[in-house]
Amino acid sequence: xxxxxxxxxxxxxxxxxxxxxxxxxxxxxxxxxxxxxxxxxxxxxxxxxxxxxxxxxxxxxxxxxxxxxxxxxxxxxxxxxxxxxxxxxxxxxxxxxxxxxxxxxxxxxxxxxxxxxxxxxxxxxxxxxxxxxxxxxxxxxxxxxxxxxxxxxxxxxxxxxxxxxxxxxxxxxxxxxxxxxxxxxxxxxxxxxxxxxxxxxxxxxxxxxxxxxxxxxxxxxxxxxxxxxxxxxxxxxxxxxxxxxxxxxxxxxxxx
Numbered sequence: 001x002x003x004x005x006x007x008x009x010x011x012x013x014x015x016x017x018x019x020x021x022x023x024x025x026x027x028x029x030x031x032x033x034x035x036x037x038x039x040x041x042x043x044x045x046x047x048x049x050x051x052x053x054x055x056x057x058x059x060x061x062x063x064x065x066x067x068x069x070x071x072x073x074x075x076x077x078x079x080x081x082x083x084x085x086x087x088x089x090x091x092x093x094x095x096x097x098x099x100x101x102x103x104x105x106x107x108x109x110x111x112x113x114x115x116x117x118x119x120x121x122x123x124x125x126x127x128x129x130x131x132x133x134x135x136x137x138x139x140x141x142x143x144x145x146x147x148x149x150x151x152x153x154x155x156x157x158x159x160x161x162x163x164x165x166x167x168x169x170x171x172x173x174x175x176x177x178x179x180x181x182x183x184x185x186x187x188x189x190x191x192x193x194x195x196x197x198x199x200x201x202x203x204x205x206x207x208x209x210x211x212x213x214x215x216x217x218x219x220x221x222x223x224x225x226x227x228x229x230x231x232x233x234x235x236x237x238x239x240x241x242x243x244x245x246x247x248x249x250x251x252x253x254x255x256x
Contacts, residue, residue, distance in 0.1 A: 006237045008033030011085040013078060015039040015068065015126065016095030018047035020196030021145065024223035025092060025230055026050050030059035032231065037081040038063045039095065068095050068122040069114055078129040088133035090141040090234055093123045093168070101157025112160070119164035127175060131184070139183025141234050144172050148192040148250050155207070165190075169246055176244030185243040187233045192250025194221040216252035225249060 012029050016022040018040035027050065030036045036054065038061055040047035047063040054061040062084055066077040082088050096119045102111060127142055134140035147165040149155070154162030169188060176186040193211045203211070212220055229247045232238050248254060 004032050004231055004235045004238065006235055007231070009035065010089040011035045011081070011087050012090040012092060013037040013039065013081045013088060013130070014092040014094055015077070018043040018050060021191060021194060021223045021226050022094040023050050024227050025094065026061065027054060028227035028231060030054040030061055031057065035085055036061040037084070039077050040065055041067050069117045074122045074126040075129045078126060078133070082133050087137050088130055088140070089137050090143065091126055091130040092143045092145070092230065093126050094145045095122060096145065098158055098161040103157055104159050107160060115160055115164055119161070120167050123168055123171065131179065134184050135182050142175065142184065142186045143230055143233055144168050144188040146172070146188045146190045146246060148190055148248065148254050150190060151254060151256060172246065173244045180243060187243060188246045189226060189229045189233070190246050190248050191226050192221060192248070192253045194223060194226065196223060214253055215250070219251065221249065221251055
């Protein structure tokens with residue numbers, strides 16, 4: 001991979017980075033010389049493996065635990081990152097979950113609260129917590145992970161998940177306007193059908209096959225397929241005039 005010079009020595013916190021897209025991003029950013037905080041919740045072994053792999057390749061990374069479905073957790077993760085590295089140059093809000101597929105008619109308050117806490121509140125509060133660090137650094141980047149579902153309404157039992165991601169998409173646009181004066185760019189990536197533990201938990205093989213049939217490229221994406229879009233958005237050299245945008249990474253399944 002071509003080296004992106006302006007990412008070297010930048011500090012990036014990536015939430016939900018023990019597996020899937022987050023793990024691929026941690027490795028990808030570290031390969032560019034960034035210093036990476038690998039956030040995880042329950043999968044300590046996987047997070048440690050990501051950190052070990054980065055360090056073995058000559059990079060710098062630490063693992064930080066936090067249950068982002070709990071109030072105050074993301075603020076603690078941001079603070080721990082800043083304390084360890086002395087600065088933060090970017091935040092990637094990757095952590096999120098459908099929790100479980102459920103028709104809206106069957107949603108209860110507990111499930112509603114769980115989806116809101118993880119997919120919405122942790123993103124909002126993560127942005128709020130990192131802004132002082134980015135201002136102190138003279139600017140930086142916030143990169144959010146939304147979803148193709150945010151535009152299409154979601155699949156079976158995923159309507160509220162899709163709605164929470166639509167919130168993230170609009171937050172991205174509004175926050176970009178609010179923070180542009182601080183030299184902080186805010187953008188997002190919307191993955192399509194990506195082979196990650198997310199789909200292993202929430203999508204049957206039959207449903208996955210049906211999804212793939214709607215993708216012009218004829219395959220599901222990989223976590224690595226998403227990395228380039230994030231690197232582009234994180235680099236001021238490559239995308240310094242880009243803010244408030246959402247890059248779709250979906251194999252042509254949806255073309256806005």
